Amino acid sequence: MPHPGWAAFSFDGIGTSWEISTPVTLDGSQRRRLLDVVEKYDAAWSRFRADSTVARAAREPGRFRMPDGAGALGRLYRSLYRLTEGAMTPLIGGSLEQLGYGPDYSLRPRGTPVPAPRWDDVLDWDDAVLTTTAPVVLDVGAAGKGQLADLLAAELRSQGAGEHFIDASGDLLNSGPVPVTVALEHPYDPGRAIGTMSLGAGALCASAANRRAWGDGLHHVLDGTTGSPVRTVVATWALAEDAMTADALATALFFVSGKALQQDFGFSWLTVFSDGSAAYSAGFEGVLFE
Amino acid sequence: MSFPVRKSVFVGIAGMSLIGTVAGCAPSAQAPAAQSAPSSSAPAAGTSSSAASGYKDGTYSADGNYVSPNGTETVGVELTLSGGTVSGVNITQHPSNPNTRKFQGEFAGGIAAQIVGKNLDELNVSKVAGSSLTSGGFNQAVEKIKSEAQ
Numbered sequence: 040m041p042h043p044g045w046a047a048f049s050f051d052g053i054g055t056s057w058e059i060s061t062p063v064t065l066d067g068s069q070r071r072r073l074l075d076v077v078e079k080y081d082a083a084w085s086r087f088r089a090d091s092t093v094a095r096a097a098r099e100p101g102r103f104r105m106p107d108g109a110g111a112l113g114r115l116y117r118s119l120y121r122l123t124e125g126a127m128t129p130l131i132g133g134s135l136e137q138l139g140y141g142p143d144y145s146l147r148p149r150g151t152p153v154p155a156p157r158w159d160d161v162l163d164w165d166d167a168v169l170t171t172t173a174p175v176v177l178d179v180g181a182a183g184k185g186q187l188a189d190l191l192a193a194e195l196r197s198q199g200a201g202e203h204f205i206d207a208s209g210d211l212l213n214s215g216p217v218p219v220t221v222a223l224e225h226p227y228d229p230g231r232a233i234g235t236m237s238l239g240a241g242a243l244c245a246s247a248a249n250r251r252a253w254g255d256g257l258h259h260v261l262d263g264t265t266g267s268p269v270r271t272v273v274a275t276w277a278l279a280e281d282a283m284t285a286d287a288l289a290t291a292l293f294f295v296s297g298k299a300l301q302q303d304f305g306f307s308w309l310t311v312f313s314d315g316s317a318a319y320s321a322g323f324e325g326v327l328f329e
Numbered sequence: 330m331s332f333p334v335r336k337s338v339f340v341g342i343a344g345m346s347l348i349g350t351v352a353g354c355a356p357s358a359q360a361p362a363a364q365s366a367p368s369s370s371a372p373a374a375g376t377s378s379s380a381a382s383g384y385k386d387g388t389y390s391a392d393g394n395y396v397s398p399n400g401t402e403t404v405g406v407e408l409t410l411s412g413g414t415v416s417g418v419n420i421t422q423h424p425s426n427p428n429t430r431k432f433q434g435e436f437a438g439g440i441a442a443q444i445v446g447k448n449l450d451e452l453n454v455s456k457v458a459g460s461s462l463t464s465g466g467f468n469q470a471v472e473k474i475k476s477e478a479q
Contacts, residue, residue, distance in 0.1 A: 041455055209459040222452050224459020231446035235454055247460040276458060317441040328445040 041204040041219040052077035053085060053187060055208040061200050069198050076194050079106055080187050084179055086132050087142045093177045097132070100161075100171040110166035112179060112186055115287050120158055122303060123294040126262045127287075130155040130162060132176025134266035152266035185244055185286025188212045192282075205282075212282045215240025223326065226274035226311055233311070234326040242282035246289040247274040260293050269293045271313055278307040278322055 040047060046064035050057050052074075059065070059073065083106050085091045092103050119127045137153045139146040156162075156175060163170040169177075179186075188205045192212055195203045204219060205212040213219055218239040222232035226247050236243075248260055248268065260269050275292035279285035288306055297308035297320055307322025317327060449457065 204456075206456060209457060211456055211458050219456055220454050221456040221458050222449060222454040224457050225444070225446040228446055229459065230449055232449055232452055232454070232457065233444040233446055235452060238456075238458075243458045245459045274459075311444055315443045317444050319439045319441075321439070324439055327441050328447055329441075 041213070042217060045204075048073070050074060050077070053081050053184060054087060055184065057191075057208070058206040059191065059195070060204040060206070061195070062202055063200075065198075065200065069200065072198065073191055073194055076190050077187065080183070080190065083109075084177075084183055086176060086178055089142075093132075096169065096171055097174055097176045100173050100175075103169045103171070105167045105169060107167065108186060108190060109164075109169075112182060112283065113164035113166070113169075115182060115283065116179070117158075117164065118303060119287055119291045120263075122300060123263075123291055125155075125157065125264045126294040127181060127291050128155045128158060128263035129164075129177050129179050129181075130158060130175055131261050131263050132178035134261050134263065135178060136176060137266060138261070138268075152261075154266045155261075155263035181246075181290035182283050182287035184208075184210055185212075185242065185282035185284070188242070188282035188286075207282070210242070210244040210282060210286055211238060212242045213238050213240055223276060223309070224274075232328075233317075234323075234328050236323070236326045238278075241278060241280050242285040243276060243278050244282060244285035244289045245274065245276050246286075246293065248272070248293075260290060262294065272310055273313050274311040276309040276323070279304070 041060050042062070045060045045062055048059045048061070048065050048070055050073075057077075065073070081088070082090070083092045086093045086097065088094060092105060095101070096103055113129075116127075116129045120129075134153050134155050135141065137150065138148045156173070161171055161173045161175050184207050188207050188210060189212070191205055192203065192214060195201070195214075201214060202216075203214045209224065211219075211221060216239075218237045220235055221238050221243060223234045223236070224245065224247070225231035225233050246260065262269055272293045275289045277285045277288035277292065279288060284304065284306065288300055288304060288308065291300055292308055292310050297310060297318065300306070300308070301320065307320045309317060309319040309323040309326065311317045319326070
């Protein structure tokens with residue numbers, strides 16, 4: 040609980056655990072509407088269920104209308120696709136499946152890594168409408184959890200629950216105004232932290248290669264140009280105004296420096312490299328333990 | 330630049346037995362730190378090896394090489410075991426690592442030579458920003474693979 044006396048609403052959604060904290064307990068109707076937001080998002084974007092829109096796109100090319108918010112998601116992905124020179128892509132799903140991270144959760148590679156298809160070869164993402172010229176396995180996991188957190192925050196605001204704290208399994212969104220002290224999880228040891236910081240109004244999202252990892256150095260952060268897991272970065276944190284941006288930038292930090300991303304995005308960042316060293320922007324000054 | 334790194338790592342190392350397997354390539358500034366005193370957070374000193382795990386208490390070190398997009402990279406990992414559980418993890422820095430130089434060279438802001446871990450239960454926080462919590466099929470699959478591996 041971020042503050043003493045607050046109430047928590049916990050549930051599972053899009054493959055992870057959520058906890059929404061509010062000063063006053065949410066009633067049944069409020070909870071149902073929040074779960075409806077989750078279900079709507081999952082039904083559109085999950086590549087782990089056969090009836091999703093994304094699953095249809097994996098079976099055959101076509102024109103797919105996605106829910107509101109898809110336009111913002113697409114523009115963010117397109118921007119990061121450009122900045123990472125194709126390494127970060129929503130078309131990474133096939134590469135993940137190749138390494139065993141598909142709906143069957145075999146977690147056994149089918150063979151050598153396969154790069155993602157090039158965006159302009161197969162996909163036209165025009166606002167909320169996606170048009171594909173081939174079957175594609177879309178995976179918006181790099182920003183989807185953050186976007187869902189933003190959508191839940193919007194739903195809470197519409198319910199009059201403007202003050203809230205959303206914990207999407209370690210991706211955090213604080214409505215403010217009261218700051219919350221949070222720890223940054225050690226990339227090699229979830230029982231430890233490498234620093235603490237005060238999170239005011241805004242989102243702090245993390246990405247790490249230590250979880251959703253399986254055998255022989257395989258984990259879920261893949262380079263779209265090679266289809267192989269990224270090796271040089273092990274954990275990242277991004278602090279931004281909204282969770283979708285923070286979530287996406289946390290993944291982008293696996294591919295390009297925070298300094299480069301700062302040219303296009305106003306955000307703070309921390310990157311931990313595989314040798315244990317770390318680099319960070321001014322917003323993370325004094326956060327790391329010494 | 331100081332290396333305030335080891336104080337958090339060598340907790341509960343009373344039974345240290347395997348230290349030094351990477352001494353030959355470890356930075357000289359860090360190797361002697363193995364003798365630093367255990368921190369106050371150390372589990373009870375002298376904990377004997379765990380019958381359950383079969384692993385002796387101590388600090389275990391290993392190096393790994395792999396080819397990254399930027400060339401061959403060497404990473405050392407040190408695990409401290411106490412009573413059959415991992416009480417500390419850290420990464421050995423290799424100054425010859427081409428990526429270290431590259432990343433440090435291209436960045437002009439804040440840099441930490443090494444991250445330092447503290448136990449979460451020592452910190453007065455209610456929330457953790459990280460990615461340790463996943464649920465559903467993924468974790469089940471990992472557990473299944475582990476059980477099949479036994």
